[in-house]
Amino acid sequence: GIAVGMATSIPPHNVGELIDACHLLLERPDATTEELAGIVPGPDFPTGGVAVEGHASILDAYETGRGGVRLRARWETEDLGRGVWRIVVTEMPYQVQKSKLIADLADLIEHKKAPLLGDVRDESAEDIRLVIEPKSRTVEPEVLMESLFKLSDLEVRFPINMNVLDATGTPRVMGLKACLQAFLDHRREVLVRRAGWRIDRVEKRLHLLEGLRIVFLNLDEVIRIVREEEQPKAVLIARFGLSELQADFILDTRLRQLARIEEMTIENEYKALSDELAALQSLSSSPAKQWKQVGKDLEAVRKALVSPRRTTIAEAVDSSAFVSVEAFIPREAITVILSERGWIRAAKGKVEDPSELKFKEGDSLAFLVPGYTTDKILVAASDGRIFTVGADKLASGRGHGEPLRLMIDLDEKADIVNLLAHQPGGKLLVASKAGYGFIAPEDELLAQKRGGKQVLNGEMLAAIRVNGDHVAAIGDNIKALIFPLAELPEMGRGKGVKLQNYKQGGLADVAVFDGAHGPEWVDGGGRRRNWPDWKDWLGKRAGAGRQGPRGLRKFR
Known part of the structure; x- marks a missing residue:
């Protein structure tokens, strides 16, 4: 996450775009969210795909910190000649398992829940290649894909809830600008604390080097004191005005090593550390230099992590422009049968004699509703809710059907009050x-x-x-x-x-x-x-x- 703390639900973004947005904030703290969104047009998922939420919706999410984005698989039409074609999916939505998606599409075909879908198979090698064939060549590719986007995980929705911890450790929802600013403030704080830590270490090393400079100028006398005096530490402190830290450092150094100390080595390290200390102290006292350094550090991140954008940002798709999937469902007369224990099925045609219907042992008829495969079945429950089930999605009337509770989220304590065709x-x-x-x-x-x-x-x-x-x-x-x-x-x-x-x-x-x-x-x-x-x-x-x-x- 780009912000401080742990994000509740923030989709992945492109690092390069976020860094560019941070640079804009460093140059112009009054930049608007719309200007930032011009640099960060939306999430960027590692598996690619097409985000079809639209600029206005994503901008609103970046303004408020809450929203969502619809992510679709990337696909193309492959022309096989003579009016025959097929769909090839080349990029999957983020976190969607290909094997599970194929199984779900196959299940739609088996249960006749996708009337436009003919076949699906996996031809992937190193790259994704998921082949989808239409049931009829008269169907437009866009219509087929729109139907599958509604029925399967070829389209998924990722929530955006930028609920993050601020600098005080308090969770709150931030927009894109506040989130990036919190990140920059955090980077600056890390920079200042790191500089303070380094200043402390450099000052200690310079203090020790000052003691070594004195030792070098009086090397023979220091060696004599260390060898002959009973309390060399006290004598060194008194003789050369050293601190206890310097005296301990000298005494902990081997005499052979002291003999090898070169003046130029000491002076070069002392000068380099002095210059570094001056630069660190200047950085610690200058907010302008701190922000400039934050920008340089971000450039280092860019070189290490930046990759091209994978996800395409497209405008929201108007599904009303396509023919409804229901238009391709054949209109056939059926009778919807619901048992007392909640098993539902659809028998072809009209049931003339309900007494001939068979149920599981201990079960019996509750509702018998004539209708068509194109109907929407309304299910009224005792908890005050009304559910909708597509008649074309009901199991065949040859068996006992399937439990209605698998198709709708009906509470276990609720009873079915009525069943009727809309x-x-x-x-x-x-x-x-x-x-x-x-x-x-x-x-x-x-x-x-x-x-x-x-x-x-x-x-x-x-x-x-x-x-x-x-x-x-x-x-x-x-x-x-x-x-x-x-x-x-x-x-x-x-x-x-x-x-x-x-x-x-x-x-x-x-x-x-x-x-x-x-x-x-x-x-x-x-x-x-x-x-x-x-x-x-x-x-x-x-x-x-x-x-x-x-x-x-x-x-x-």
Whole structure:
């Protein structure tokens, strides 16, 4: 890391560019982050690749100290003639294992999750050469790669969080300029402390050399004192005015070595150290000289570490300019099957007789949803979240499927409330166990991440499609209330408004129906019953309602 302390998340950068940016700060301390970013356009990863975050986004990260950068594999199109082509990846994203990437791409092909991808193989020798073949030559190379960037680690995102320790040891988030300035301040402090350490050593050596100069001028007398006197140290100090340090140094030196001492050797070392001491003292007292020396030291680092930039900085890619991958998914009728234990699969066509479906021992049918391979399946959970799963990504209906929890980050304690195929422009009534609810536009419920989208604040009881103009609610107290749908607000997320008022318990079930036909409900035997006199239960939203028809417990 370029800054003092340990970085929380700082991608690697080009040393030469950082040194050039430091030189700019040394020359002009008032330089802006934008000027520095002109020298350091973005991270530089050792494995190369293409950073597609864009200049504005990277500049914002350098200003605030927080952000991220998308890194893509470098690729090129290889023309094989007669309209046949293939993709060759020559540089991998940083920290992505080639073997794992190939395995992931092969898995996409096997499970038909990448409809544009035909084959992938590794032809690497000393250089990276990953060959990707399209399923159809009619597909544009850019469209194929855009789909794979979304589905695999051919594109990864590196966070930028420049949370570093400052000079006082306090962690704080720094922008690029503050980070570089902290580094320069640190280099200056190291320079000053190193100079102070050297001054101390030089002064001690000069002190000893002064004693040797005296010895050389009186060599015979010093030898006599050392040989004949009982306390030579005291005599030397008294006779020549030496310090204890000088006297000890002389006494620790062999007489034979003293005899070989040459005046020129002593004088040359003394002069060289005196000049060095003067230079060090001048450096220690002059901030201007210190900063100049910091710049020279950085140049030494440049010669030892600088290498050409490997990562190309490109502008952010507008994926809307490409045809959606979903456009290449064949539209085929399917039936989505979800079991009580959470196993999901998609059977081809329409399931005419659900009783013929087979499940693992002890398992049974929970939801049966007709749809198409191009649909997005909405999964409503009791923790208030709604997840999105592509119907084309579901396992074949021939087996038992796969656990839904492997596809979404569903909490172990949460239950599935409803499963339905997304209808663009449609609306859902979401209601909590506490008796609150609202109308949610389906288009705002689609989630891009495995964690889904938090929609309802509270324990979700129902998420049903709005097909009608009235709402029927029944509480745990068996009291029913019917009110116009228009009394419910439309919102993207929240707690909602009270549907029905209860002294004890909560909402047992809710339904939306068309007033022209009236609602239906299910009795204890599972038989559907009409409710011809439903208007007798018509009232205002949030009312307590009154005792429902005999046997009424739920609507579905």
